Structure formats: structure tokens, C-alpha cells
Amino acid sequence: MSQNTTPSLDAVLNANTLEETFPDYEGQLIDTIADPPRKANTVPATDVLPDELGDLLENDLYSHQAEAIRELQSGNNVTVATSTSSGKTWVYTLYFCLQKMQNPDARALFLYPTKALSVNQERKVNDLFDQLGIDAVAETYDGDTKDDRKKLIRDRVDVVISNFAGINQYLDSHMKWRDIFKNCELMAIDECHTYTGVHGMHVAWVIRRLRRLLDHYGSDPQLVCSTATIGNPREHSEHLTGAEFEIIDEDGSPHGRREVGFWQPPLQETGDLVEELEEDEILPSMRRNSDEEAAGALVHLAKNDVQTLMFTDSRQGTEIGVKRAIEAARSHPDGKYIDVEPYHAGLSKRKRRAVENQLNAGQVDGVISTSALELGIDIGSMDATVLAGYPGTRQSFWQRIGRAGRGTTDSLSVFVPQSDAIDQYILNNPDYVLEENVEDAVIDLSNNPVYAKHILCAASERPLTEADTKWFGPRDRLSRAINMWQAAGQLVGDLDRGAQYNGTARPQSGISMYATTDEQYDVRQVDGEIDMEPLDKERVYREYHPGALVLYDGDQYEVQEVVEDRINPYVTVERSNSANYTQAIHNKRITDLDVERSYDLGGGYQLCAGMGTVHINYSAYNVIDMYTGEIVEPMIPIDLAPISLRTQVMWIAFPREIVSRVLNEIPRSSYLQPEDSGEFASMGEEEYTLAGGLHGGEHGMIKMAPLELRLDNSDMGGLSTLHHNEVGSPVWFIHDAVEGGVGFAHSVYENFQSVAQRTVERIDNCDCERDVGCPACLMSSQCGNQNEPLHRPAAISFLRAALNKVEDATTG
Amino acid sequence: MIGLTVLPEVTMQRCGGNQLQDIVRYFDSDVIFTPNRIHEPFLSTELDDSVHVMTQPLNSGEPIEIAGDNDIQLVWVSTPADLETLIQNTQQNLRQESSEVYLLSDQLAVSVNLIDLEARLDGLAAYRDTLAERNAVGEFTHLTIKANPEYRAEWQGVDVQGVMPSANEQQGISYAGIAHFELQSNGIVGGKTRKLERFGLRAVDQVGGTRIETLREANIHSRQDLSMSSVKKISSLSGFGQTTARTAIESAQVIEQGEIRKASGASLPEGKPIFIDIETDGLNPTIIWLIGVYLPDQDGRYMPFIETDPDKPDVALEAFLSWLAEFGRDRPIVAYNGWNFDFPVINEHIADHCPRYLELWESSYRFDLYDWAVKKNNATLPGLTNKLEDVAEALGWEPFDTGLTGAEVARLFQRYAANPCPATELDWERHKRYCEDDVRALAHIYNQIKASTNRMTSSGGRSRSSNKNSTSQGTLSDF
Structure with missing residues (x-):
């Protein structure tokens, strides 16, 4: 395989070439955008560094590196928000060299979002120390560190590299960390844009617990955050750490010409019927499965010696993608062998390291990854990337594309849209991804369930006193949390004398950094030894219910049993061999509404935000053919109790009169008929059609929300009903998908007008022109009701009615 | 004293007759309580008449006396009306005015609402109203089967103690456990929990x-x-x-x-050991108020370094360290489960209150007998558990019966520190004796190990000790 090719659309994906080489080329390449090359903006290293350091650097510094070091030298904290591979690690490593030259006892903490990244960066940091002749060593301390190294690293190593899941645990024995905590002069928080949502909330509290102990031992290190481009880098760093920051976002690093091809999957069906259709009559669902198409693009690039990284959304998606790629390689006219590997966080460390090394050494032709390779793991220069689906944010879109073509080499990316609403929107409006306003990172520090758990941890680390309102205040909130835990028998004492932890040992173990539910399920194989990371409860119920078929590191397993009546619950799996995968169907209810904020729009329209209890029941699953996407066996029952969560919700309630208004606005001929045997059989056609409008409005808003707000569809859910017991009228709900909520539904409430406006435009202008909509406007793969009923004109009518009321209310 | 042993349903379902007898023998139970009546025949068959078997009664319309003597009574109440009847009876009966009454019920349940940062005691309003009407709010200790055995809190003057293992997941880890309480005439509840698999x-x-x-x-x-x-x-x-x-x-x-077995090559430290045990105000304490030191080589001298003023966390520690600097250098400092509690707590408090001793302490020879024997597989210890009291008693140690547990001591100190007054003040002499008993028991085990010539024949597999104890480490009552 050649590592030196500079791929471009002309050389590889030129339409002429493709017609000859791409198997069954059918004009998939429908658009191209190009980001012109950017020249480097550099500053002589000796401008900011002493000559003895600066002279040893082979290159000048990029302007942003120099600027960041200058800010640090004036005693400020710094957030560096520049592109992938713009040398952000150098900023804090070089600054630590300066600190070390001033004070030989100086130590530092460098914190990364993943263990994989830690190992990767350790090498980079030590290489720079060597190059500059700095008498310092960096070493990783995490779950993989050998016992006999631990004390040595804590006591001696200048720069300790770790992650926040580890820090959460280590704070329990802070006395052992006394030396580094006392001498810590610098704390680097790398890729801090990854700390958002629920995970971000946990990290924000771990950072406060850490800073509290650093303060106790007498140090107040300077902070450096590095982040990919986000809308609010300063605000985010400040929320995350509780400190003030200067922002460096003028990127001085160069890049080559970047081209992004927009690649529309071809029609799946052929024949007279389809050929007669006009372009605007073709539905996205008539096209070939986009994951399969993306795997085909990956294979084609790989066969042309272009090392390619493909991104997809789920762990199962990477595994199924590899199977499809193997299939596509077999039918590709070029008989050359290619090697494609999956990569995701569920894989064992050994496997992940192996893939990273293979990528670095150019020994693998293609890798299909989740977001796990989106971060700065050094995997060398990729020639191309394929995006199977829009990742939900512009930030993530460009981060993925930035994985191709490091340095000044040109790069190529291929975006293959899914059939759903957002992807179709991006395909039709490529300029959207070029717009300036990148999404914000959201951390909700007001979330009490997460806060309260960290208060327990903090109290077990050192008794909490008045002085701690600095970290966990305001005082009223802290004392309410203490009073609650005291009444529950988990804390004793008070802020005057010190509130100390009184529960079972190590409350830190009860913190699950990646979700608010604590329970982790081990995975056991009944006929062998599976090496797999534990799963959270939601994933178990959704993907690892009994009967589920899951792929893991290329092998297929069938889930046998979910064992829950014990402290350490687990799932048993057995090797299996079928060409199918499974997808669970769920239904849900929302009860116990508690209104916190509301907006009376007049005329019986009400917009509300508050708390509610969502009951989700994974009641059945479909068995689906991995290659064709067809349902092989429908609706097999699952015997698991519903999952209930108390969380944040928003809802829009309509007056009863909306019914006649909507029915008047839509043609009678478009009314939907419920199926005779289905769960809606008892509904009349008017009722069924109205339900389709509400359901469509709810779907549309959830699907469009990521375009306005930094959030992920999968962090939210929804529910619509013509009559809700507590609301008493037609309503649709949007709710957060984790216990306690993370502020997503509430930001939909805050931004209702803009989200609803974008949604109505999208639905109204959808090319499908079908009453029941299509995956591009109303249908969602996350729907628990198999996208029934949905009614596009009714959804538009509901949304317009709501928007008119909002406009009246805001202008009047 | 009444020995009340509580077995939750999850434990009953797995408990064999042999284990049950072992449990009663181990705790010296007077009363066995389990909620479900279905287990009554099994319990009656397996146990002799000296043990009173009690299941949750249906509403009988009146309080039910479970056990009692002149000083102490244990009564079941099903409803606030039962409670009212009980108060009437108690107040009419002068004989019982000075006696301690423990109420057992399912009327009070603890729950927390994390979203609103609120804890609730469900059932409190009706329960407390009944007490308040009869002017009896502070009168009893209220045992509830709707809270975990580790649970003790005061709700508007109502003193609530949980008794049921795994009653509430929010209050801690749940497993098939057994809780035992020594209900005493002075209102002290000495609680212990053990896992079923210890029996x-x-x-x-x-x-x-x-x-x-x-x-x-x-x-x-x-x-x-x-x-x-x-x-x-x-x-x-x-x-x-x-x-x-x-x-x-x-x-x-x-x-x-009741024998010790030593691994081949296992040896205890050279030098004359200093045995220590500390008393604090909790697991993550704000004060070490008593450090008990026992020196067998100096005619069995016991030295309690004590400071009773909760605002002086440095005094007892400082006194101990200055003694150690002068007389104890280079001698092994021995504690039981020291690496999990005593040693790091002392370390942290030295750093906070008298850092000039930090080097002395960190360079001292600290030796954890539990860690050495159990975790490092140097010796197999007798007793159903590896807890200090069980091992010592299996080796013939006869304890002073102070009726205290580590958790109870910490709770009493907390109560005193929050409101220092004669009513809350601790019986300091009793606590010194309690601490003395622990250090002497520790020395007893140490000397028995030293003297033992029995060798382990099996080499590995000390899983009983290390695994089965692991979840109970870190509770004050355990070691």
C-alpha cells in the first residue's frame, strides 16, 4: 500500500474514472465542497521560549502555540480551541518545561478523556522532554498501571497522565498523592469538548473535588484546556473547572486542500416502475442502505490504495460494517485482498491497541470506528475518511473529516447520508456544514442527582466544612444536600464541625462516569471467555436482552440470560452464527408531571418545562438480516420489567379545539386508516390521523433539535398522545434520556420557536410529498412504535398552530 | 439485654437448618425475627425453645410484647393506634417508667429524592403525632424493618434505628445478610451485620x-x-x-x-510491639479522640491518650506522638486492619494537625496483623469471621462486656460533639475500657500466632478470609 499518494476527487473519485472502476456506478456523487488550503502562521520559538529551549526546537511555533504560552506566562489559565493536529499538546508540555526550569520540584497532571489517548500522548510528551533536554518524565497512571509502578509514579514522576474515571477513584486515597498534589503547578485537560452532557457533569464535579484537595495541600495549578472547535470554548472551560480562562482560537497551523464528496446511495429497486419515477418522487427509503453503501465506498477507496477510516454511529454498526465491507470486497471487480477492522470502546484494550498500531504502520487498509477514533489518538495520516451518516454536530463532522490528511497534504472525505431527516437535510444543503456557528458544549451543573453523589464522595475524601462552599456552593444547596444525606444515614456531622461520610466504603465506586445509573452489568460467555467492558443497564435492556444477537470483535453472540437479582448483575452470551442482528421495540408512558416553568401562549396553548417520570418498556424485538436490512422475524416478546426514570421533560399542550382546526386544514382524502389488527385498531380515521400529526410533530422536533442545539438524538426521547391523563388535552413531550436530566429537553423549551420553525420548513419542503412522510422528514429509526401513525400535513398544521401562537405571544 | 437477630426474606430463602443453628450460637440470639410467617414452622423445628421466633404479625389491634424483663422491653406495633395503647400502658405502669422500651415496626420507611435533595421518613407524621399527643416524643428507640441496620437518625426528636439488611438499596449495598442487635437497658443498640455465607x-x-x-x-x-x-x-x-x-x-x-495455622516461613516482626487502636467520630473522622496503647513488655501497661473536647483534634494525637518519639522509636506499631483505617487516618490527621511528626510516623514500622495473616496468607485464623472479636474469642480471649461497637462509639461521640452537655456526655471510663479490651485482644492474637507451631498444609486458596470479608471492610464495627 502506498502512503504517499495525495488522493483527490480527480484522481480517485472522478466521475469518469468511477464509471469505469466503481462497481455499478450510478451517479452517486451529487455534490462536492472544498475547503481551500491554509498556510501556516508561525512565530520564532525563541520569541516566547528562552534560547536554550527555543534553539532545540526544529520548527517555529504556530502563532496560537506562542500566544497560549504567552498567556500562561502572564499567569492566566488558557483554553486552546484549534483544529486537530495543530499541536495543542505542545502548548502545555512546553509550558511545563518552563515551569520545571524554574522549579525542579514542579509536577503536573495531564488528563485525557480515554486511556487509549493517555498511552498515546505519554510517548509524545516524553519525546519532547528528550528533545529539549528537560529532566522530566511523564507516565500514565490508570487502571492498566502495574501495582509495582504505582507508588513510584505517585511519588516521583514529574507529569502524571490519567483520566477522570481514575481520578474519581484515586481521590479516596489522596494522602498517597500528597507530593504531587502539593507540588502541582499545571493541570492540562485535553479534548475538553468531550466532557458534555451527563459525562461532562460528572467530570465537572470530579474536577472540583480534585481542585479542593489540591487547595488543601497548598497548590493552585494553572489550567490548560484543549478543545476541538465548539461554540462556547471559554464558557465551557469555565463551567467545567470553575476557574477563569483566556481563549486562544486563531489557528496558526496549516492544512491541505480538503474535499468532501456527498455521496447519495443509488436506488435499491430497479425495474420499470422505479425508472418511470421523476427525481423528486424517489424516497430515500427506496435507496440502498447507506451503511452498506458507505462500506462499499470504503472498500473501493481501500482497493485503490487509499487508507481509509470510516465512522459510524454504534458499536454494532462498526461490527456489521466490517461484515458488509468483506461482502462488498468480494463482489468488487478488483480481486485484491483488503483488510478491514472494527474499532470501538467496547473492544478489549489489547484489540484496540493492535488496531491503532496497524493504522500507524499502514498495515490495515480500512478501519470502521465509532467516535472512539474521533479524538486525538495518533494513528498517523489517514488518506481518506468515510462518514456513514451525519454525526449530529458540525463540530463532530469536521473533527471526523480532519482525521484525513494531516500536515499540508490534501485530503478526501466521503459523506454518505442515512435516510433520516438530518442527513437528508445536510445532503440537500451542504452549505450547512460550512456555516460559522459551531454548536455549544452543554454542562448542567444544576443537576442534583449527579451533584448529590459527588457530595458524598467529597465528604468521604475530607469532611465538608463552610470553606467548601467555594467548590460546592452556594451554601444553601450544599447544606440541603448534606441534610438529605444525613437524614438518609449516609453523612454525619454538619458544615460547622465537618460533615463526614458514613455509608459503605468508597462511594466513589458508585459513580458511573458515563451515565447517571450506577448499575454495571458484566458480560459472561457460557461457552468461552469473552473480554468485554461492562455494560450499563439501558444498553443491556436495549441491546443485550435475552435473544438479542450481537456482534463483538467480529464474532456473533446470542444473549442467553440477564441476571439481575444480585449486587453484581450480569449478562450471559453464547457464540452464535447467523446473518441476522436484532433491534428492540419499546413503548413508553410519562407520569407524575411537575411543572417548573411554563409559558401560556393563550387560547389553551401551553408550553411547559419540568420533571416527569418516563417508563420505558422494551417489550419485543425484530430479527433483521444484516445484509439486506429486511425483517426476518418480527416482534418477538422480551420479558424484562420497564425501566423508569425521573427526568426533565418539556411539552406543548394544545387546546381540544385544535382537533377541528387541524382536520379542516388537511384534505379528507389524506386521512389515515389504522390497521385492523394493530394496537390502534380501535381508533377512527380522524383520531388516527390526528395522532399521526402529533406523533409527526414530536418526531420532527427531536430530529431537528441537534441542528439548533448541541445535543444528541439519543440523549432525548419523546411521546405524543391525543389525551394525556395529567395534561388533559392533546400533547407531545420531549424528555431527557437519563435520570435527573441533563438540560436537553429544557433547552428545546428555551429554543422552541427556532426548533419548531426549522422543523416545519423541513417537513413542509420534504421531497417525499407523502402524507405519511418519509425517513427524511418524520420517520425515525429510534421510534418505539415503528413510525406509526405519522401524518405530515397534520404535523405541519399542529406546528404552524403552535408557531402562530408563539409569534403572537412574543410580538403581542 | 435482649439479643435481637433479624433475617430478611432473601436470607431466609437460602438459609439451611445447620446455618440457622450456627447463627443463633454465634450471636447468642434471644429473638429471631423474619417478616414472612411462612418460615415459622422451619424456624420452630430447627431452633430450641430458648429462642423466641417472631414473624411480622397481622394487625392484631394491640401492641405485642416480643421479649422483656424488668429493665427492658421489645414490643411490636402495627399501627399508630397500637402505639397509643402502648404509651398508655407504659405511662400507667410505674414499674416500667425507668425501663427502656424498644419498638419494632414497619411504620417508618426512609427514602431519598435526589432530584429535589430531600429525604423523607414515610409514616412519620401519624407516628409522631401519636407520640406528641401523649408527650412521649423522646421516649423510645424506634426500630424499623423498613431501613438498613446501619441506619440511625433522629427525625424531629424520634430516634429511628433500622434493623433489616437490604431494606433500602439507596442506603447501601444489599446482600443476603443477617443483622443482630444487643438492645441494652441504657438505650444503646450494639448492631452487627454478617453475611449468610459466614455460617x-x-x-x-x-x-x-x-x-x-x-x-x-x-x-x-x-x-x-x-x-x-x-x-x-x-x-x-x-x-x-x-x-x-x-x-x-x-x-x-x-x-x-480454634487453632492457628502458620504458613511456612511466616514470621512476625522483630522487636517489642506497640499495640494500638483508635477511637474517632466516624469513618472519615474529624477527630481521633482516643488512642489506646498497650505494651505487654512493660507489665502489660495500657495507656489511653484521650482528649474529650471535640474542638481539640490535635491533643490526643500530639500526646501519643510525643510519647512515641521519646519511647517508641523503632518498635513495630501493630494494629488490626490498620492499613484500612488506623494508619491512614492517623497519617492524615498528623498532616492536618501536627505535621512536624509526619516524618517520624511515615518512617515508623507499622504492622497490620490482619493484612499480614489474612490478605498476605501468612496464617489461617480461627473464628467464623476474621473480625478481631471473633478471632480473639476463638483463641480463648474473654472480653469485658462493654456492650459497645465501633459504630456506636462514633455515633455517641458525634452526638456529644454536636451538643456537649451532661445528657450527651460519654461515659469516658467505659470507652477507655472498650478500647483497652480491643488492644489487649489484639495482643492476645498476636502472641498466640507467635507461639503457634502449627503449619498450614495447604498452600493457597485463602479465599474464605479475603473474599468474604471484603464488602464489610470499612464499617467501624467490623474490626
């Missing part, structure tokens, strides 16, 4: 559910049966190899015969 044949190393079945089929029903079996016989059973059989038999022998 019966299961207490033996290497013996779990499947192997118990195998042994039963081979007519081995008790630890004693196993301790007298031959390696040849046991290793011929399915699921047992030579090593497993040897380990299991040895483990049964150690428990049954």
Missing part, C-alpha cells in the same frame, strides 16, 4: 453451593463432619481435587478446633 458449612474455605450439595450427598452435613474427614475421601468426590480437599478440611479444622 454453617459454607463458612469453610472452598465450599460453595455446589460443593455443599456434593458433601451432603456424601453424608457430610457440618463443619465438624468435614474437619474429621480424610483428604482421600473428600478428593474422591466430584468437584474436589487434592488441593481443594486439603484446603477445605484444614479450614474446617481451624474453625472447629
Whole structure:
């Protein structure tokens, strides 16, 4: 395989070439955008560094590196928000060299979002120390560190590299960390844009617990955050750490010409019927499965010696993608062998390291990854990337594309849209991804369930006193949390004398950094030894219910049993061999509404935000053919109790009169008929059609929300009903998908007008022109009701009615 | 004193007759309580008449006296009306005015609402109103089966103690446990919890559910049966190899015969040990108010370094350290489970309050006898658990009965510190004695190990000790 090719659309994906080489080329390449090359903006290293350091650097510094070091030298904290591979690690490593030259006892903490990244960066940091002749060593301390190294690293190593899941645990024995905590002069928080949502909330509290102990031992290190481009880098760093920051976002690093091809999957069906259709009559669902198409693009690039990284959304998606790629390689006219590997966080460390090394050494032709390779793991220069689906944010879109073509080499990316609403929107409006306003990172520090758990941890680390309102205040909130835990028998004492932890040992173990539910399920194989990371409860119920078929590191397993009546619950799996995968169907209810904020729009329209209890029941699953996407066996029952969560919700309630208004606005001929045997059989056609409008409005808003707000569809859910017991009228709900909520539904409430406006435009202008909509406007793969009923004109009518009321209310 | 032993449903479902007898013997139970009446016949068959069996009664319309004597009573109440009747009876009956009454009920349940940062005691309003009407709010200790045994809190003057293992997941880890309380005439509740697998044949190393079945089929029903079996016989059973059989038999022998076995090459520190034990105000304490030091080499001298003023966390520690600097340098400092509690707590408090001693302390020779024996496999200790009191008693130690537990001591100190006054003040002499008993028991075990010449025959597999104790480490009452 050649590592030196500079791929471009002309050389590889030129339409002429493709017609000859791409198997069954059918004009998939429908658009191209190009980001012109950017020249480097550099500053002589000796401008900011002493000559003895600066002279040893082979290159000048990029302007942003120099600027960041200058800010640090004036005693400020710094957030560096520049592109992938713009040398952000150098900023804090070089600054630590300066600190070390001033004070030989100086130590530092460098914190990364993943263990994989830690190992990767350790090498980079030590290489720079060597190059500059700095008498310092960096070493990783995490779950993989050998016992006999631990004390040595804590006591001696200048720069300790770790992650926040580890820090959460280590704070329990802070006395052992006394030396580094006392001498810590610098704390680097790398890729801090990854700390958002629920995970971000946990990290924000771990950072406060850490800073509290650093303060106790007498140090107040300077902070450096590095982040990919986000809308609010300063605000985010400040929320995350509780400190003030200067922002460096003028990127001085160069890049080559970047081209992004927009690649529309071809029609799946052929024949007279389809050929007669006009372009605007073709539905996205008539096209070939986009994951399969993306795997085909990956294979084609790989066969042309272009090392390619493909991104997809789920762990199962990477595994199924590899199977499809193997299939596509077999039918590709070029008989050359290619090697494609999956990569995701569920894989064992050994496997992940192996893939990273293979990528670095150019020994693998293609890798299909989740977001796990989106971060700065050094995997060398990729020639191309394929995006199977829009990742939900512009930030993530460009981060993925930035994985191709490091340095000044040109790069190529291929975006293959899914059939759903957002992807179709991006395909039709490529300029959207070029717009300036990148999404914000959201951390909700007001979330009490997460806060309260960290208060327990903090109290077990050192008794909490008045002085701690600095970290966990305001005082009223802290004392309410203490009073609650005291009444529950988990804390004793008070802020005057010190509130100390009184529960079972190590409350830190009860913190699950990646979700608010604590329970982790081990995975056991009944006929062998599976090496797999534990799963959270939601994933178990959704993907690892009994009967589920899951792929893991290329092998297929069938889930046998979910064992829950014990402290350490687990799932048993057995090797299996079928060409199918499974997808669970769920239904849900929302009860116990508690209104916190509301907006009376007049005329019986009400917009509300508050708390509610969502009951989700994974009641059945479909068995689906991995290659064709067809349902092989429908609706097999699952015997698991519903999952209930108390969380944040928003809802829009309509007056009863909306019914006649909507029915008047839509043609009678478009009314939907419920199926005779289905769960809606008892509904009349008017009722069924109205339900389709509400359901469509709810779907549309959830699907469009990521375009306005930094959030992920999968962090939210929804529910619509013509009559809700507590609301008493037609309503649709949007709710957060984790216990306690993370502020997503509430930001939909805050931004209702803009989200609803974008949604109505999208639905109204959808090319499908079908009453029941299509995956591009109303249908969602996350729907628990198999996208029934949905009614596009009714959804538009509901949304317009709501928007008119909002406009009246805001202008009047 | 009334010995109340509480077995939750999850424990009853797994508990064999043999284990049940072991439990009653171990705790010296007066009353066995379990909620479900269905277990009554089993309990009555397996236990003799000296133990009173109690299940949750249906609403009988009046309070039910479970046990009692002149000083102390334990009464079940099903409703606030029962409570009212009880108060009337108590107030009419002068004899009982000075006696301590413990109420057991399902009327009070603890729950927390994390979203609103609120804790609730469901049932409190009606319960407390009844007490308040009769002017009896502070009068009783209220035991509730709707809270965990570790739970103790005061709700508007109502003193609530949980008794039921796994009652509430929010209050901690749940497992098949057994809780035991020594209800005393002075209102002190000495609570302990143990896991079911510490009892019966299961207490033996290497013996779990499947192997118990195998042994039963081979007519081995008790630890004693196993301790007298031959390696040849046991290793011929399915699921047992030579090593497993040897380990299991040895483990049964150690428990049954109250003997120590030492690993070959295992040796205790050179030098004259200083035995220590600390008393604090909790697991993550704000004060070490008593450091008990026992010196067997100096005519068995016991020195309590004590400071009773909660605002002076440095005094007792400072006194101990200045003594140590002068007289104790280079001598091994021995504690039981020291690496999990005493040593790091002392370390942290030195750093906070008298850092000039930090180097002395960190360079001292600290020796954790529990860690050395159990975790590092240097010795097999007798007793159903590896807790200090169990091991010491199995080795013939006779404790002073102070009726205290570590958790109770910490709770009493907390109560005093929050409101120092004669009513809350601790009986300091009693606490010194309690601490003295612990250090002397520790020295007793240490000396027995030192003197022992028994060798372990099995090499590995000390799983009984390390695994089974792991979840209970870190509760004050355990070591």
C-alpha cells in the first residue's frame, strides 16, 4: 500500500474514472465542497521560549502555540480551541518545561478523556522532554498501571497522565498523592469538548473535588484546556473547572486542500416502475442502505490504495460494517485482498491497541470506528475518511473529516447520508456544514442527582466544612444536600464541625462516569471467555436482552440470560452464527408531571418545562438480516420489567379545539386508516390521523433539535398522545434520556420557536410529498412504535398552530 | 439485654437448618425475627425453645410484647393506634417508667429524592403525632424493618434505628445478610451485620453451593463432619481435587478446633510491639479522640491518650506522638486492619494537625496483623469471621462486656460533639475500657500466632478470609 499518494476527487473519485472502476456506478456523487488550503502562521520559538529551549526546537511555533504560552506566562489559565493536529499538546508540555526550569520540584497532571489517548500522548510528551533536554518524565497512571509502578509514579514522576474515571477513584486515597498534589503547578485537560452532557457533569464535579484537595495541600495549578472547535470554548472551560480562562482560537497551523464528496446511495429497486419515477418522487427509503453503501465506498477507496477510516454511529454498526465491507470486497471487480477492522470502546484494550498500531504502520487498509477514533489518538495520516451518516454536530463532522490528511497534504472525505431527516437535510444543503456557528458544549451543573453523589464522595475524601462552599456552593444547596444525606444515614456531622461520610466504603465506586445509573452489568460467555467492558443497564435492556444477537470483535453472540437479582448483575452470551442482528421495540408512558416553568401562549396553548417520570418498556424485538436490512422475524416478546426514570421533560399542550382546526386544514382524502389488527385498531380515521400529526410533530422536533442545539438524538426521547391523563388535552413531550436530566429537553423549551420553525420548513419542503412522510422528514429509526401513525400535513398544521401562537405571544 | 437477630426474606430463602443453628450460637440470639410467617414452622423445628421466633404479625389491634424483663422491653406495633395503647400502658405502669422500651415496626420507611435533595421518613407524621399527643416524643428507640441496620437518625426528636439488611438499596449495598442487635437497658443498640455465607458449612474455605450439595450427598452435613474427614475421601468426590480437599478440611479444622495455622516461613516482626487502636467520630473522622496503647513488655501497661473536647483534634494525637518519639522509636506499631483505617487516618490527621511528626510516623514500622495473616496468607485464623472479636474469642480471649461497637462509639461521640452537655456526655471510663479490651485482644492474637507451631498444609486458596470479608471492610464495627 502506498502512503504517499495525495488522493483527490480527480484522481480517485472522478466521475469518469468511477464509471469505469466503481462497481455499478450510478451517479452517486451529487455534490462536492472544498475547503481551500491554509498556510501556516508561525512565530520564532525563541520569541516566547528562552534560547536554550527555543534553539532545540526544529520548527517555529504556530502563532496560537506562542500566544497560549504567552498567556500562561502572564499567569492566566488558557483554553486552546484549534483544529486537530495543530499541536495543542505542545502548548502545555512546553509550558511545563518552563515551569520545571524554574522549579525542579514542579509536577503536573495531564488528563485525557480515554486511556487509549493517555498511552498515546505519554510517548509524545516524553519525546519532547528528550528533545529539549528537560529532566522530566511523564507516565500514565490508570487502571492498566502495574501495582509495582504505582507508588513510584505517585511519588516521583514529574507529569502524571490519567483520566477522570481514575481520578474519581484515586481521590479516596489522596494522602498517597500528597507530593504531587502539593507540588502541582499545571493541570492540562485535553479534548475538553468531550466532557458534555451527563459525562461532562460528572467530570465537572470530579474536577472540583480534585481542585479542593489540591487547595488543601497548598497548590493552585494553572489550567490548560484543549478543545476541538465548539461554540462556547471559554464558557465551557469555565463551567467545567470553575476557574477563569483566556481563549486562544486563531489557528496558526496549516492544512491541505480538503474535499468532501456527498455521496447519495443509488436506488435499491430497479425495474420499470422505479425508472418511470421523476427525481423528486424517489424516497430515500427506496435507496440502498447507506451503511452498506458507505462500506462499499470504503472498500473501493481501500482497493485503490487509499487508507481509509470510516465512522459510524454504534458499536454494532462498526461490527456489521466490517461484515458488509468483506461482502462488498468480494463482489468488487478488483480481486485484491483488503483488510478491514472494527474499532470501538467496547473492544478489549489489547484489540484496540493492535488496531491503532496497524493504522500507524499502514498495515490495515480500512478501519470502521465509532467516535472512539474521533479524538486525538495518533494513528498517523489517514488518506481518506468515510462518514456513514451525519454525526449530529458540525463540530463532530469536521473533527471526523480532519482525521484525513494531516500536515499540508490534501485530503478526501466521503459523506454518505442515512435516510433520516438530518442527513437528508445536510445532503440537500451542504452549505450547512460550512456555516460559522459551531454548536455549544452543554454542562448542567444544576443537576442534583449527579451533584448529590459527588457530595458524598467529597465528604468521604475530607469532611465538608463552610470553606467548601467555594467548590460546592452556594451554601444553601450544599447544606440541603448534606441534610438529605444525613437524614438518609449516609453523612454525619454538619458544615460547622465537618460533615463526614458514613455509608459503605468508597462511594466513589458508585459513580458511573458515563451515565447517571450506577448499575454495571458484566458480560459472561457460557461457552468461552469473552473480554468485554461492562455494560450499563439501558444498553443491556436495549441491546443485550435475552435473544438479542450481537456482534463483538467480529464474532456473533446470542444473549442467553440477564441476571439481575444480585449486587453484581450480569449478562450471559453464547457464540452464535447467523446473518441476522436484532433491534428492540419499546413503548413508553410519562407520569407524575411537575411543572417548573411554563409559558401560556393563550387560547389553551401551553408550553411547559419540568420533571416527569418516563417508563420505558422494551417489550419485543425484530430479527433483521444484516445484509439486506429486511425483517426476518418480527416482534418477538422480551420479558424484562420497564425501566423508569425521573427526568426533565418539556411539552406543548394544545387546546381540544385544535382537533377541528387541524382536520379542516388537511384534505379528507389524506386521512389515515389504522390497521385492523394493530394496537390502534380501535381508533377512527380522524383520531388516527390526528395522532399521526402529533406523533409527526414530536418526531420532527427531536430530529431537528441537534441542528439548533448541541445535543444528541439519543440523549432525548419523546411521546405524543391525543389525551394525556395529567395534561388533559392533546400533547407531545420531549424528555431527557437519563435520570435527573441533563438540560436537553429544557433547552428545546428555551429554543422552541427556532426548533419548531426549522422543523416545519423541513417537513413542509420534504421531497417525499407523502402524507405519511418519509425517513427524511418524520420517520425515525429510534421510534418505539415503528413510525406509526405519522401524518405530515397534520404535523405541519399542529406546528404552524403552535408557531402562530408563539409569534403572537412574543410580538403581542 | 435482649439479643435481637433479624433475617430478611432473601436470607431466609437460602438459609439451611445447620446455618440457622450456627447463627443463633454465634450471636447468642434471644429473638429471631423474619417478616414472612411462612418460615415459622422451619424456624420452630430447627431452633430450641430458648429462642423466641417472631414473624411480622397481622394487625392484631394491640401492641405485642416480643421479649422483656424488668429493665427492658421489645414490643411490636402495627399501627399508630397500637402505639397509643402502648404509651398508655407504659405511662400507667410505674414499674416500667425507668425501663427502656424498644419498638419494632414497619411504620417508618426512609427514602431519598435526589432530584429535589430531600429525604423523607414515610409514616412519620401519624407516628409522631401519636407520640406528641401523649408527650412521649423522646421516649423510645424506634426500630424499623423498613431501613438498613446501619441506619440511625433522629427525625424531629424520634430516634429511628433500622434493623433489616437490604431494606433500602439507596442506603447501601444489599446482600443476603443477617443483622443482630444487643438492645441494652441504657438505650444503646450494639448492631452487627454478617453475611449468610459466614455460617454453617459454607463458612469453610472452598465450599460453595455446589460443593455443599456434593458433601451432603456424601453424608457430610457440618463443619465438624468435614474437619474429621480424610483428604482421600473428600478428593474422591466430584468437584474436589487434592488441593481443594486439603484446603477445605484444614479450614474446617481451624474453625472447629480454634487453632492457628502458620504458613511456612511466616514470621512476625522483630522487636517489642506497640499495640494500638483508635477511637474517632466516624469513618472519615474529624477527630481521633482516643488512642489506646498497650505494651505487654512493660507489665502489660495500657495507656489511653484521650482528649474529650471535640474542638481539640490535635491533643490526643500530639500526646501519643510525643510519647512515641521519646519511647517508641523503632518498635513495630501493630494494629488490626490498620492499613484500612488506623494508619491512614492517623497519617492524615498528623498532616492536618501536627505535621512536624509526619516524618517520624511515615518512617515508623507499622504492622497490620490482619493484612499480614489474612490478605498476605501468612496464617489461617480461627473464628467464623476474621473480625478481631471473633478471632480473639476463638483463641480463648474473654472480653469485658462493654456492650459497645465501633459504630456506636462514633455515633455517641458525634452526638456529644454536636451538643456537649451532661445528657450527651460519654461515659469516658467505659470507652477507655472498650478500647483497652480491643488492644489487649489484639495482643492476645498476636502472641498466640507467635507461639503457634502449627503449619498450614495447604498452600493457597485463602479465599474464605479475603473474599468474604471484603464488602464489610470499612464499617467501624467490623474490626
